[in-house]
Amino acid sequence: MKIFVCIKQVPGISEVKIDPKTNTLIRSGIPSIINPHDKHAIELGLTIKENHGGEVIAISMGPPQAEEALREALSMGVDKSYLLTDRAFAGADTLATSHTLALAIKKLLKDLKKAEPYLVICGTQAIDGDTAQVGPELAEELGIPQITYVLNFELKEDRIIVERVFRAEEVIIIETKLPALISVLKEINNPRKPGIKGIVDAYEKKKVVFWNSEDLKADKAEVGLNGSMTEVWKIFIPVRKGEHIKLTGTIDDMANELVKNLKEDKVI
Amino acid sequence: MWVVAEHYKGIIHKVAYQLLAKGRELADILNVSLTLVILGDKFDALLDEFGEYGADKVIYVKSTLLKDYYSDLYVKTLTELISKRKPEIVLIGATPTGRDFAPRVAKRLNAGLTADCTGLDIEKETGNLMQTRPTFGGNIMATIRTPTSRPQLATVRPGIFKAVTCEKKKIKITKLEKEYKEKDSVAKIVKIIGKEKKKINLEEAEIIVAGGRGVGSKEGFKLIKELAEVLGAEMGGSRVTVELNWLEQDRQVGQTGKTVSPSLYIACGISGAIQHLVGMQNSGIIVAINRDVNAPIFNVAHYGIVGDLHEVIPVLIEKVKKAKLEE
Numbered sequence: 001m002k003i004f005v006c007i008k009q010v011p012g013i014s015e016v017k018i019d020p021k022t023n024t025l026i027r028s029g030i031p032s033i034i035n036p037h038d039k040h041a042i043e044l045g046l047t048i049k050e051n052h053g054g055e056v057i058a059i060s061m062g063p064p065q066a067e068e069a070l071r072e073a074l075s076m077g078v079d080k081s082y083l084l085t086d087r088a089f090a091g092a093d094t095l096a097t098s099h100t101l102a103l104a105i106k107k108l109l110k111d112l113k114k115a116e117p118y119l120v121i122c123g124t125q126a127i128d129g130d131t132a133q134v135g136p137e138l139a140e141e142l143g144i145p146q147i148t149y150v151l152n153f154e155l156k157e158d159r160i161i162v163e164r165v166f167r168a169e170e171v172i173i174i175e176t177k178l179p180a181l182i183s184v185l186k187e188i189n190n191p192r193k194p195g196i197k198g199i200v201d202a203y204e205k206k207k208v209v210f211w212n213s214e215d216l217k218a219d220k221a222e223v224g225l226n227g228s229m230t231e232v233w234k235i236f237i238p239v240r241k242g243e244h245i246k247l248t249g250t251i252d253d254m255a256n257e258l259v260k261n262l263k264e265d266k267v268i
Numbered sequence: 269m270w271v272v273a274e275h276y277k278g279i280i281h282k283v284a285y286q287l288l289a290k291g292r293e294l295a296d297i298l299n300v301s302l303t304l305v306i307l308g309d310k311f312d313a314l315l316d317e318f319g320e321y322g323a324d325k326v327i328y329v330k331s332t333l334l335k336d337y338y339s340d341l342y343v344k345t346l347t348e349l350i351s352k353r354k355p356e357i358v359l360i361g362a363t364p365t366g367r368d369f370a371p372r373v374a375k376r377l378n379a380g381l382t383a384d385c386t387g388l389d390i391e392k393e394t395g396n397l398m399q400t401r402p403t404f405g406g407n408i409m410a411t412i413r414t415p416t417s418r419p420q421l422a423t424v425r426p427g428i429f430k431a432v433t434c435e436k437k438k439i440k441i442t443k444l445e446k447e448y449k450e451k452d453s454v455a456k457i458v459k460i461i462g463k464e465k466k467k468i469n470l471e472e473a474e475i476i477v478a479g480g481r482g483v484g485s486k487e488g489f490k491l492i493k494e495l496a497e498v499l500g501a502e503m504g505g506s507r508v509t510v511e512l513n514w515l516e517q518d519r520q521v522g523q524t525g526k527t528v529s530p531s532l533y534i535a536c537g538i539s540g541a542i543q544h545l546v547g548m549q550n551s552g553i554i555v556a557i558n559r560d561v562n563a564p565i566f567n568v569a570h571y572g573i574v575g576d577l578h579e580v581i582p583v584l585i586e587k588v589k590k591a592k593l594e595e
Binding site for chain 2: 095098128129132133136141146171233235258263
């Protein structure tokens with residue numbers, strides 16, 4: 001069984017600071033990380049392999065420096081990795097991104113000697129875009145069922161039984177047949193930390209294969225900015241609602257004033 | 269302009285009514301009709317009601333099976349409807365259900381989709397839908413448009429727009445019967461179960477009292493707990509308090525912990541690093557108590573007290589107790 005895990009390299013938001021003068025995010029010099037949800041996707045892929053066998057293949061689309069994210073995935077124990085990188089892929093919205101990822105997975109499936117069942121695992125959403133759209137769009141292009149917002153996963157031969165978020169008060173358990181795509185939430189597991197051997201192997205024994213638009217036989221009209229239906233028209237910093245009140249006086253005064261205000265605001 | 273309704277156990281999700289209100293406003297700007305689309309069973313008697321919420325028309329796809337949500341059947345039914353009837357704009361609630369089928373519909377139609385919008389407007393010159401949404405955990409807002417293709421699809425965050433009732437009018441109802449069987453779906457619903465009641469439920473707490481490094485020790489959290497108790501609040505903390513083992517992991521608020529939005533969040537001795545702010549900045553009212561006047565937490569706080577929490581909180585506890593007695 002092939003287990004494809006799609007990951008994204010994102011700016012480590014915990015390091016992002018706001019420039020107090022311009023009130024914008026300072027993005028230069030920010031270290032990049034594997035999108036947090038995607039680490040849970042990698043962990044699930046590795047656990048499935050440990051329990052049922054198979055091969056875990058990480059795929060990412062991004063600039064050449066996203067190699068670093070794939071090296072980290074390899075050091076966690078992923079078997080193979082592919083970086084889809086080309087200037088033509090830049091500026092992609094979720095439609096174009098899912099198309100590029102689908103081309104890579106189809107290519108890998110075509111190269112198999114004989115057909116195998118497969119599972120695609122994505123993180124539910126990335127912390128920079130927060131769209132949660134690439135997973136379902138990828139499933140659509142591959143023509144396979146999807147289960148999103150996954151909390152629990154079980155594999156029984158060629159079927160998967162999956163618990164997903166449904167309503168505030170309920171979860172739903174869904175069963176479907178492989179091949180399928182799932183997008184996972186953080187609650188599903190705790191991602192492992194790479195060990196020394198894993199890190200050494202990731203750099204010395206394993207490879208990150210680079211594929212560009214020619215390797216994928218991509219139509220340049222269908223990838224990157226050209227293949228995107230949505231465009232970002234403007235970006236701005238949200239204005240906080242309400243005013244800031246700095247309370248003054250003695251502790252007694254401030255506590256009195258605060259309780260009075262909170263009562264007026266009807267929050268206590 | 270279409271709004272797609274979602275339902276469970278025969279009850280329509282309230283975001284549908286909110287989207288009808290916003291949809292009405294946008295439809296009037298564009299001078300187009302507003303249609304509510306519902307896929308389900310046993311809604312016949314309810315359909316007239318949508319007229320009171322702004323709809324001109326209703327498309328009701330009736331199928332016994334669709335009393336439940338089947339991802340692939342929703343996608344199939346909606347793409348067929350959209351291809352045939354060609355709406356300009358389709359609005360869908362950004363719930364786990366809406367965000368499951370909307371991307372697949374968009375992909376099948378090769379249409380643009382914007383996720384989890386919190387603002388919608390019409391660009392006057394072009395009639396484009398201007399879709400504003402938070403990214404980067406709410407640190408940045410982006411306005412997105414779909415200039416070259418139709419339809420324009422958007423999922424919209426529940427609770428952003430207010431439902432409004434208007435004068436009752438006659439609406440046009442189109443009923444389409446479908447004979448879907450369970451075998452028509454690739455997925456089988458095994459069961460729907462109630463969530464286990466978690467011991468600590470920060471995400472749904474109305475009030476949270478949270479402590480940071482300034483609390484000083486595990487012992488110091490007794491004071492935080494006492495304030496939480498008099499307010500009927502849950503207790504939370506920043507990452508460092510969990511790392512130092514002052515607090516359980518389940519109580520951590522922030523990027524690597526929980527994202528919360530209580531109506532009142534009291535941050536005690538929390539400086540307000542961005543990884544904490546992304547987890548709580550959507551709270552209704554934020555109170556900050558901190559010794560350092562320059563702490564970034566004061567930038568997001570509605571009420572700020574510059575002072576030592578060990579001195580402020582005991583006084584605050586007395587005042588809250590007194591206020592509660594007076595009620």
